[in-house]
Amino acid sequence: EMKVMESGGGSVQAGGSLTLSCTTSGFPFSSACIYWIRQAPGATLEWVSTRDTVDHISYADSVKGRFTVSRDNARNTLSLQMDSLKPEDTAEYYCVRGTWCCSGRYCQRPNDVRGQGTQVTVSS
Numbered sequence: 001e002m003k004v005m006e007s008g009g010g011s012v013q014a015g016g017s018l019t020l021s022c023t024t025s026g027f028p029f030s031s032a033c034i035y036w037i038r039q040a041p042g043a044t045l046e047w048v049s050t051r052d053t054v055d056h057i058s059y060a061d062s063v064k065g066r067f068t069v070s071r072d073n074a075r076n077t078l079s080l081q082m083d084s085l086k087p088e089d090t091a092e093y094y095c096v097r098g099t100w101c102c103s104g105r106y107c108q109r110p111n112d113v114r115g116q117g118t119q120v121t122v123s124s
Contacts, residue, residue: 002026002113004034004095009118012085020080020118022095027113029076030055033101036069036080038091038120046091047106050098051078058103063089085122092117 008020022034036048049069050058057069068081078095094117099109 002097004097004113004115006093006095006115006118009093009120011121011123014086014122014124016085016122017081017083018085018120019082020093020095020120022078022080022115024076024078024095024097027097029071029078030073033098034078035096035098035106036078036093037096037106038089038093040088040091043091045106045108047104048093049080050101050103050106052101052103056103082120085120087122087124090120090122092119094118 003025005023006020010018012018031053033053034051037045038048039045048060048063051069066084070079094114097113099111100107
């Protein structure tokens with residue numbers, strides 16, 4: 001069974017940092033398409049980042065230069081380092097094992113595997 005699980009969310013003041021982790025199992029991590037997406041209260045899903053099947057990483061303009069994705073193949077884990085956080089980064093963050101891989105947006109498909117999410121709250 002394919003699974004992904006997020007961890008590392010929390011509350012931080014503006015300008016602070018958090019690191020989220022996406023721990024995966026049940027599929028080949030090194031060649032998987034993995035998205036980070038987020039959803040603020042009352043808003044639609046927002047694409048944050050894609051790690052594609054050849055390990056290329058792309059970022060939304062809203063987080064570029066502040067967020068960094070890294071991988072640990074030995075632990076099947078993808079991390080999202082978030083620096084210089086802003087109140088507008090407040091959202092539930094999800095990692096998704098994507099069925100269809102797109103750089104620059106989230107190409108949602110019915111068979112995607114998404115975690116339960118982790119909350120990030122940034123106060124001003």
